[in-house]
Amino acid sequence: MLNPDSVGRTFTGADVVTVTQSEIDAFAGVLGENNVIVAPPTFSIRITLAQSQQLLSDPDVGLDWSRLVHGDQKFQIHRPIVAGDTLRCSSTIENYKVAAGNEIVTVRSDLHSGNELIVSTWSTLVVRS
Amino acid sequence: MIEVGSVIAQKVFWIDRDLLKAYANASGDQNPIHQDEVFAKSVGLPDVIAHGMLTMALVGKFITDWAGGSAPVKEFSGRFVKPVIVPAGAKVDLTVSGTITEVHGDDVRIDIMATSAGVKVLGMSKALVSFSQMSSL
Numbered sequence: 001m002l003n004p005d006s007v008g009r010t011f012t013g014a015d016v017v018t019v020t021q022s023e024i025d026a027f028a029g030v031l032g033e034n035n036v037i038v039a040p041p042t043f044s045i046r047i048t049l050a051q052s053q054q055l056l057s058d059p060d061v062g063l064d065w066s067r068l069v070h071g072d073q074k075f076q077i078h079r080p081i082v083a084g085d086t087l088r089c090s091s092t093i094e095n096y097k098v099a100a101g102n103e104i105v106t107v108r109s110d111l112h113s114g115n116e117l118i119v120s121t122w123s124t125l126v127v128r129s
Numbered sequence: 130m131i132e133v134g135s136v137i138a139q140k141v142f143w144i145d146r147d148l149l150k151a152y153a154n155a156s157g158d159q160n161p162i163h164q165d166e167v168f169a170k171s172v173g174l175p176d177v178i179a180h181g182m183l184t185m186a187l188v189g190k191f192i193t194d195w196a197g198g199s200a201p202v203k204e205f206s207g208r209f210v211k212p213v214i215v216p217a218g219a220k221v222d223l224t225v226s227g228t229i230t231e232v233h234g235d236d237v238r239i240d241i242m243a244t245s246a247g248v249k250v251l252g253m254s255k256a257l258v259s260f261s262q263m264s265s266l
Contacts, residue, residue, distance in 0.1 A: 027155040030148065030183075031190040041189040041202040041256075045182050046156050070181045072253070074206035080199055122206075 002096055002103060003062040011055035012090040017047050021083035038080035044119045048109040051089035052123070056107065061093070063105065064127050071104065071124035078117055087111040087118065094122070101129035131237055137195050137227035142187045143220045144179050144213060152183040166217060178212035184223060184251055188243050191225040196258045207254035213245040221245055235261035
């Protein structure tokens with residue numbers, strides 16, 4: 001079970017991720033897009049999925065990532081990601097509830113380049129009982 | 130003419146196991162439920178299922194095709210209501226359509242419908258496209 005003290009805490013990554021053109025090309029290529037400059041709207045999941053999982057795997061948080069199902073997803077894109085962006089991820093458990101024995105956790109992850117907020121994402125994750 | 134009630138023409142994307150592998154590599158999501166049939170069935174799934182985020186990425190492609198690129202897309206959301214089931218050797222459809230629900234100046238809100246094998250797979254899916262931002266890129 002999630003530690004209730006985790007709700008509202010923000011965990012900020014120590015590392016900065018530098019986005020490469022080849023990563024953007026590979027992601028866009030799967031969707032049938034070539035010669036793109038800006039990343040597709042959902043590209044940031046490539047960064048936030050791994051980073052939020054790492055940030056929220058602290059035993060103090062108490063989130064069981066092995067039984068998670070992705071419930072919903074939202075992106076707010078302040079400006080599109082481009083190659084050369086150096087992004088730092090911070091993740092916050094914004095909401096937590098238990099319904100029918102399942103834990104429902106809303107994780108917000110923000111990607112900043114320096115002080116500029118580039119993308120905010122919200123993932124609702126369901127831990128199946 | 131972009132106006133409330135306008136329909137964005139339906140588009141069909143085809144999903145197979147090769148695409149799941151390609152998306153796993155491009156996104157970094159190597160969860161075996163999206164590639165390994167034995168594993169998927171061992172955790173109670175009917176078969177290998179597509180990444181919810183692949184479904185959303187393809188719906189994103191539907192939006193960016195309409196918008197003329199990724200740059201104008203400011204918000205995008207959806208709920209994973211049913212999995213897209215991808216049997217070995219099969220190509221399954223992801224059928225996407227959209228309706229314009231709001232127009233405010235350069236900002237256009239869209240509701241998106243997405244089904245696979247006739248079943249709704251993405252619910253509450255919405256996008257905000259802002260054409261005012263295009264000049265900056």
